[in-house]
Amino acid sequence: MEYTRSFSPRMLDAEPVSIEFGQWLLQYQAFSNPVNDHRTPVVFLSGAFQNFRSFRHEVEVFLQDFPVILLDLPSQGSNPQLVPDLSLEDMACLLKGFLDVCGIERINLIGISYGSLLASLFATEFPERIEKLLLSGTTPMGRPALMRTLEESLHLCREGRIKEFAAGCVTTMINHYHVEQTGLGRTHQKLLFRQVSRLDEAERERFLQNTQRLIDFKGFDKYPQCPTLVATGEYDHFTLPCENAAFALRCPRSTFALIHNADHMSIFSRREGTCRLFYHFLTGRPLSSCKDFQVMNRVAMVTMERRISPRLVPIRNGACILKTESGEKIAARIDDINFFGTRLSLKENRTLDLDERNLELQIDSIGVSLSVHVLEQDDDQLRGHFIHIDLQTAEHFRQYLNDDSYFMDQQPLALFEEELVADIAG
Numbered sequence: 001m002e003y004t005r006s007f008s009p010r011m012l013d014a015e016p017v018s019i020e021f022g023q024w025l026l027q028y029q030a031f032s033n034p035v036n037d038h039r040t041p042v043v044f045l046s047g048a049f050q051n052f053r054s055f056r057h058e059v060e061v062f063l064q065d066f067p068v069i070l071l072d073l074p075s076q077g078s079n080p081q082l083v084p085d086l087s088l089e090d091m092a093c094l095l096k097g098f099l100d101v102c103g104i105e106r107i108n109l110i111g112i113s114y115g116s117l118l119a120s121l122f123a124t125e126f127p128e129r130i131e132k133l134l135l136s137g138t139t140p141m142g143r144p145a146l147m148r149t150l151e152e153s154l155h156l157c158r159e160g161r162i163k164e165f166a167a168g169c170v171t172t173m174i175n176h177y178h179v180e181q182t183g184l185g186r187t188h189q190k191l192l193f194r195q196v197s198r199l200d201e202a203e204r205e206r207f208l209q210n211t212q213r214l215i216d217f218k219g220f221d222k223y224p225q226c227p228t229l230v231a232t233g234e235y236d237h238f239t240l241p242c243e244n245a246a247f248a249l250r251c252p253r254s255t256f257a258l259i260h261n262a263d264h265m266s267i268f269s270r271r272e273g274t275c276r277l278f279y280h281f282l283t284g285r286p287l288s289s290c291k292d293f294q295v296m297n298r299v300a301m302v303t304m305e306r307r308i309s310p311r312l313v314p315i316r317n318g319a320c321i322l323k324t325e326s327g328e329k330i331a332a333r334i335d336d337i338n339f340f341g342t343r344l345s346l347k348e349n350r351t352l353d354l355d356e357r358n359l360e361l362q363i364d365s366i367g368v369s370l371s372v373h374v375l376e377q378d379d380d381q382l383r384g385h386f387i388h389i390d391l392q393t394a395e396h397f398r399q400y401l402n403d404d405s406y407f408m409d410q411q412p413l414a415l416f417e418e419e420l421v422a423d424i425a426g
Helices: 009-013 052-062 088-102 114-125 144-158 162-173 176-182 186-197 201-216 241-249 271-282 298-302 391-401 410-425
Strands: 017-021 024-031 042-045 068-072 107-112 130-136 228-233 254-259 293-296 318-323 329-337 341-346 359-363 368-378 381-386
Touching: 009 024, 009 052, 017 088, 024 088, 042 052, 042 114, 052 068, 052 271, 088 114, 088 201, 107 114, 114 130, 114 201, 130 271, 144 162, 144 201, 144 368, 144 381, 162 186, 162 391, 176 391, 228 241, 228 271, 241 254, 241 298, 254 271, 271 293, 318 341, 329 359, 368 391
Parallel strands: 042 068, 042 107, 107 130, 130 228, 228 254
Antiparallel strands: 017 024, 024 068, 254 293, 318 329, 318 359, 329 341, 341 381, 359 368, 368 381
């Protein structure tokens, strides 16, 4: 491996080094201080809508102690090669091929979001090639709501509904409900919306292929055995904190940390704290909870609350489900609701197709309609998942949820639930 000996953030705008591995195009940039050449390099695998520039801060920090390699496999990052037939497992094999071509025996591997699954697969398939594994925003298996979100993003993109597609990506990557805690407010959302809405045809095709790989992935049958750090934001609504913890629990040499006041985009919203956590793990420094993150023990991981937002019970609970294609309306009552989903009771005996798209929940009290997907139905009881495809409507809905005058007092409900659990246990 030939490393570039100097580094400045501007260098990440330069053309990457391209090599061919069989019919596949691999692109990278590699940097190292000569005194660190003997150390195990750090390799970055990015997530959706990320490129080499996304990691400029991390490169500067890690170069103090390690060689750093930024790698784009086919269709990843800015790599233009389209590979619709390759699976995540195939991509992991390409990463091994890259190391073989470059003469690298072992790596420290960092996977962000989409890259976390690929990094984990590489660690399980080629354990002899990895020293430490760092994952941000991962899950052992996609829950139904996550899979529906991914599937809907494919539909919107393929149908050319670009503004709705972009808004859906923004509210998937950024926890809109908790923007006051994460700091990823209107400016950050507009920037990401603009980036996604301006993707050209080739870039959208790469997104489609990478997302399809996520949907097709059937889960892990084995887990990394190397020292592994799993981290995510405490408000990560895409890969929930409990799902990240569940992955860490399956890794025998894992550490799990929650990044304070961050969501799925923790490496960007809380860059310094996340980078400090990663750097300390890589350099073998003791990890303990601090103002930036909380290191959790296994008991805390097992008992972690699944919900990151409260279920609110509206005082005025009237609503209806609208089938937008036919105009048919089905009257319903909102049993509880939060920014990400709802539980409903239908006022008439109807069975809805769980695969049906183009449904909206119309909330009577505020006159807002939200795109909703039915996840399960038991008689007249429905559980639905919201996919927010309009940022203004999402903000109106967030303000509604934060207005206590619309909802029943939650404290008595919480006390009732505790008493009910105690009665059942006793």
